[in-house]
Amino acid sequence: MDALHSLFAGFETALTPLNLLWALIGVTLGTLVGVLPGIGPALTVALLLPVTAKLPPVSAFIMFAGIYYGGMFGGSTTSILLNTPGESSSIITALEGNKMARRGRAAAALATAAIGSFVAGTIGTLLLTFAAPAIADIAVQIPPSAKFALIMLAFVTISATFGGSPLRGLTSLFLGLAIGLIGTDLQSGQARFTLGRPELLDGIDFITVVIGLFAIGETLYVASRLRKDKGSVIKLEGNASMTREDWRRSWKPWLRGTALGFPFGAIPAGGAEIPTFLSYTLEKRLSKHPEEFGKGAIEGVAGPEAANNASAAGVLVPLLTLGLPTSATAAILLAAFQQYGLQPGPLLFATNGDLVWGLIASLYVGNVMLLALNLPLAPLWARLLLIPRPFLYAGILVFSTVGVYSLNNSVFDLFLLALFGVIGYGMRRFDFPVTPAIIGVILGPTAESQFRTALQQSNGDFGIFVRQPLTAVILLIVAVALILPPVLRLRAARRAKTAVALEA
Numbered sequence: 265m266d267a268l269h270s271l272f273a274g275f276e277t278a279l280t281p282l283n284l285l286w287a288l289i290g291v292t293l294g295t296l297v298g299v300l301p302g303i304g305p306a307l308t309v310a311l312l313l314p315v316t317a318k319l320p321p322v323s324a325f326i327m328f329a330g331i332y333y334g335g336m337f338g339g340s341t342t343s344i345l346l347n348t349p350g351e352s353s354s355i356i357t358a359l360e361g362n363k364m365a366r367r368g369r370a371a372a373a374l375a376t377a378a379i380g381s382f383v384a385g386t387i388g389t390l391l392l393t394f395a396a397p398a399i400a401d402i403a404v405q406i407p408p409s410a411k412f413a414l415i416m417l418a419f420v421t422i423s424a425t426f427g428g429s430p431l432r433g434l435t436s437l438f439l440g441l442a443i444g445l446i447g448t449d450l451q452s453g454q455a456r457f458t459l460g461r462p463e464l465l466d467g468i469d470f471i472t473v474v475i476g477l478f479a480i481g482e483t484l485y486v487a488s489r490l491r492k493d494k495g496s497v498i499k500l501e502g503n504a505s506m507t508r509e510d511w512r513r514s515w516k517p518w519l520r521g522t523a524l525g526f527p528f529g530a531i532p533a534g535g536a537e538i539p540t541f542l543s544y545t546l547e548k549r550l551s552k553h554p555e556e557f558g559k560g561a562i563e564g565v566a567g568p569e570a571a572n573n574a575s576a577a578g579v580l581v582p583l584l585t586l587g588l589p590t591s592a593t594a595a596i597l598l599a600a601f602q603q604y605g606l607q608p609g610p611l612l613f614a615t616n617g618d619l620v621w622g623l624i625a626s627l628y629v630g631n632v633m634l635l636a637l638n639l640p641l642a643p644l645w646a647r648l649l650l651i652p653r654p655f656l657y658a659g660i661l662v663f664s665t666v667g668v669y670s671l672n673n674s675v676f677d678l679f680l681l682a683l684f685g686v687i688g689y690g691m692r693r694f695d696f697p698v699t700p701a702i703i704g705v706i707l708g709p710t711a712e713s714q715f716r717t718a719l720q721q722s723n724g725d726f727g728i729f730v731r732q733p734l735t736a737v738i739l740l741i742v743a744v745a746l747i748l749p750p751v752l753r754l755r756a757a758r759r760a761k762t763a764v765a766l767e768a
Contacts, residue, residue, distance in 0.1 A: 274621030290327035294334020305335030306592040314667035340377035360564030378638040384570035388577025403610035409718035413738035440704020481688015514566040521570030529578020543567035
């Protein structure tokens with residue numbers, strides 16, 4: 265009942281004319297950037313951080329939430345009509361949705377993706393409404409040593425989830441941690457990694473790092489591949505619509521995809537990739553038309569798209585209750601909280617309840633707006649795919665530069681922006697994931713603070729990390745997650761070598 269009471273208060277905040285306008289701007293912008301290939305919600309929120317610094321926090325986060333959900337809706341358009349998944353979680357949608365479009369069923373593919381996103385997003389938000397306060401009540405009692413262990417778990421699992429290999433993910437993470445350590449140590453007052461530059465004594469603004477790695481790095485990477493990535497856009501005839509048979513084949517995959525997506529999103533580093541692949545596999549096994557899979561099965565679009573959007577709601581659970589991001593966009597949202605001097609966690613519900621519940625209520629409103637935008641206006645969004653990509657990325661480059669310069673009016677910040685842009689390009693070029701680096705920059709100082717607090721409470725006794733049961737269990741999981749995959753790969757390699765020797 266407390267959750268419902270708080271939610272109704274949140275609707276009072278979200279339904280004010282000004283916040284409704286910000287929600288509409290957010291979902292429209294989110295759908296727009298979701299449709300445009302290569303420009304996701306994480307990049308968009310990162311670009312808007314300097315611009316929204318003077319906005320009221322509630323309005324800014326209502327807009328950010330609209331961009332987040334809208335990006336999930338719009339991403340299906342690119343995957344289906346251009347066969348170019350904007351994010352890894354849209355790969356399955358591209359696989360089956362584009363095949364449907366080539367068979368003349370683009371309208372049905374877009375409709376089942378949009379309606380499935382609405383169903384999953386609404387159910388996921390409902391689960392968030394009741395799960396988040398309960399988890400926040402438990403999280404208040406977590407000691408600093410266990411919070412440090414949870415951050416370590418997030419570091420390891422995120423590094424393993426994103427990118428082609430755990431080693432590349434960990435390398436990216438350590439880069440982010442090193443950047444996060446730059447500046448003056450608050451306890452000792454010693455300068456760290458400043459290279460004698462007074463501009464670095466206060467550390468590097470995380471907005472500069474985020475925009476450099478995401479926006480500038482992505483722009484340089486796309487510019488280097490423009491001649492190679494020429495795809496043909498499938499023309500959409502009419503609005504997005506479904507037949508009665510499409511509805512019959514879609515509603516169960518929507519519910520199953522939602523059931524898979526939300527828990528994986530709520531697990532630190534769960535993300536949306538795993539549940540979308542699981543949903544596709546499940547639908548293929550349960551379908552009465554397995555022969556259509558790989559050729560354009562509507563279940564192969566409905567289930568994964570629902571899982572994708574349900575995981576988006578699930579991602580907000582650890583972000584709001586524990587301050588742990590489990591996706592690239594969640595990491596940028598965490599940076600946005602810090603921009604306003606807020607720290608997501610269990611106390612956020614008590615100290616900034618109007619913000620939290622206004623944000624959650626806006627998700628219900630945004631879902632309705634997104635459905636109204638995506639079904640009748642599908643042909644309009646499809647035409648956006650014809651915009652020349654050089655124009656888009658030139659605009660991003662200019663917007664990024666002006667935004668970073670406006671923060672401190674510092675030319676040195678522009679130098680750092682260019683440096684991180686080149687680093688971001690190198691990471692994309694050599695398949696090093698950017699997300700672990702961003703999370704390292706944002707969560708690194710928090711991990712250090714919790715580690716020091718735990719040692720202060722135990723008078724410098726490192727045994728606190730072993731004697732405290734919850735901390736010990738989490739650190740054991742971290743150790744297993746680090747050690748087990750290399751051991752399994754080594755055993756598999758030895759077995760393959762032995763098999764080859766026996767055949768010889």
